[in-house]
Amino acid sequence: MSDSRVDTIARLAQWKIDNFGPCSYKKSDPFKVGIWNWYLSIERNRYLYIHLFPEPCRVSKENPPVAKFILRVSNASSSRKFSVSPVQEKVLRTYDDFAWAVDTTFVGRIIIDVEFLDLKMSPLNGGEASSVWPCDGKLQSIAEQSTLGCLSRMLDEAIHADLTIITADGNLRAHKAILSANSPVFHSMCHHDPDEKESSTIHIKDMSPESCMALLSYLYGTIKLEGFWKHRLALLGAANKYDIGSLKDACEESLIEDLNSGNVLERLNEAWLYQLQKLKKACFTFLFEFGKIYDVRDDMNSFFQHADRELMLEIFQEVLTIWKPI
Template sequence: MADSKVETISRLAQWRIDNFGPCSYKKSDPFKLGIWNWYISIERNRYLYIHIFPEPSRLSKEQPPVARFILRVSNNSGPTRKFYISPVHERVLRTSDDFVWPVDTAFLGRFVIDVEFLDLKAFPGNGGVTRSIWPSDGKLQTVADQSALRCLSRMLDEAIHADLTIITADGTLKAHKAVLSASSTLFHSLYLQNADEEDTYTIHMEDMSQESCKSLLSYLYGTINQEDFWNHRLPLLGAANKYEINDLKAACEESLLEDLNSENVLERLNDAWLYQLQNLKKGCFTFLFDFGKIYDVRDEINTFFQHADRELMQEMFQEVLTILK
């Protein structure tokens, strides 16, 4: 029948019924909304009863919809147009018996049923958390973050309105004072001290190679990739410590702890002492003494002791004594 079709737009489903008698039953054609196919059915027996339910399928059985919705019934048009609006309903819908709304109305002939879905979630069969199938604030934030990162990447790569020149050990780079100021209180105070100088500014980072400095800028602009971070961890750690970029310092410490082995443990221990990385130092001590890897570095330990800080050596001996107790 022509009036069994349900029109949909966005999250709204509308069923226009042309002819409905005093004792009738009618079921719509299936319509798609979200990831499910749906039906609306109506029947009259004193009240007008409206049912909403998903089409029986494997999907609706394994992941039944959790729907939050409002219904509205109105006669089609005219000066005496009336509305009946339901409360907000929220429930799991599996069959035609899961939801019914009785409407005390004498509407006959032509009228309209609107169903506005405020949210649709897939009910997890494994007992997990229900999640909306529609874009949420988190997804919107992800899109916004990606857009912002693309803009920052262009600003850095194309030196758009760059007002900062960085002189490295083997080349120069362009950047933006505002980005560096927002990333480091030390940079910010440095620029404040020179606020009366010309618009462009030059800083010297000759203790870093151009490639390492590029990685530092990529981190500050939010565009660094894992390979560059991995390859330049130690220069990045030195810069993070020097310019008080604490989140980068923490990321470098965590990364250096992840690939600790017998070949690098003494070097990492020295870095941990130099940059006051307590977690890395503790990890090195655990690796050497608790796991007995001190015997794997017997050939290197003498050279290490010749150059190690006296206080670090005292801590190492104290660690040994603690284990022997």
């Protein structure tokens, strides 16, 4: 492994330095997070100084990043000691814009983590900075917006609705054609199941009216980002149950996007339950290759009490694969 390589996953960057002495300076290779290439550097001069800065280029000059982030430095010994920075939020243009002075005696093999909480573009001509990560923007053309507006009215006002959905705590009205076009399972329920075809009624009693409406909003193309994030676990279950592949993929990508130490065990269980290979791999990488297993060790007992036996075996095999003797 190169001593200057920085690995990234989701919004986390990690630099593993094999040997850092008492009087040393090192600079990382560039790594990409958001739309910028970044560098880390580390030097010792009474304190341990860690710098984070964007690569000097046209993008960082014309749209300097406003970065909100946390830094953590740790040794790689069995005791695994940590130093964690306060949350930083700064406009970063050059090497001198940010330096974290750490009062530590760490030497030898050390690990530096940078977790980006948000990244915004700062326009040169002023104005409000905007996040480079997904936001509820309207990217559709005028024609698409018009069509989506019509579909939204059809759903909200039940215009020519020909289907009743019975949820856990209320009923919703929808259209057989829309549901059938999105899901082979709904198509079969609406057109081949004798009882549901005759009554024009389907039962989705494992979803609340709010979650079911979020599902319908997705199928009608009118879901908002806030609603998607709020109900995405229920949407994932529905996508799996009704064979809606695009929604299942969207949920998986979303669950990877904000993976962190507080939710990684829950995400790993969801990945196993719904056979989400990309999410499972991301969880394993986060826990073992990035060393975040130390952050969740207090939660592991509870997790193992409820985890599927085959999942526990797969975790054990992953540990054997990754934690080879150095």
